[in-house]
Amino acid sequence: MSIRHGLLALLSRGPRHGYQLRVEFEASTGATWPLNIGQVYTTLSRMERDGLVTPGEPDEQGRVVHTITTAGRAEMARWFATPVVQSDRPRDELVIKLAMAVAAKEVDIAEVIRAQRTATMHALQQLTRAKRATAQTAAQRLVLDSMIFHAEAEQRWLDHCEALLKEER
Incomplete structure (x- = not known):
């Protein structure tokens, strides 16, 4: 996500100072993407320059x-x-990790997949609890739903990886 563009979107609602922008950014994203106040002021300086x-x-x-x-x-x-x-999206570290685990000689890829599946399931449970726990704005619901859908897709992809590797044996 472009912090620059997110701040512009918030400023389109009216003038704001840096701390207000940080608070509103985090509120809009359900605090799932914390924003460093220094990053806000650096971005504002660049936007002023531009x-x-x-x-x-x-x-x-x-x-x-x-x-x-x-x-x-x-x-x-x-x-x-x-x-x-x-x-335009950054590299997916999990995809790279599993590809390198397949390429490495002494890595138990089944264990790598199991550990990731456990962590992803834990994250999915936390996200689902967060969604049920409090009333959210539409923006916060969109963010939480996106994160839940990504975690669910990751679980399906890990199942696919496991099945593919079993076929390869």
Whole structure:
């Protein structure tokens, strides 16, 4: 996820200072993607440099409120209009780990799969409990549902890996 674009989306609702952006970002994602306050201010500085936001005068507490510019709104609109493609996503460490386990000589790949399945099932249970435990905003439900669907897909993929490796023996 582009922090830059997420902050622009939040700023499209009105001027905000860095701490407000951090809190609203985490609230929107159900706190599943914690955001370092330093990252917020670094991103705001870059966006200011690029003409996407303008800073206001510091308030009585020294906080600078930022406002999205016309260029920032155009950048945000481009981001929302551009589909995310698989090649834009970071490498999947689990896929690489299992591929390397197959390639390595002294690795018990069945144990690697079992350990991952256990961890994924534990994560799935935690996510399901979190979904049931509290009322969420629509944004938070979308994030939790996505994480649940990914965990379920990972479980199915691990089943597939296990079956494929049994065929190879």
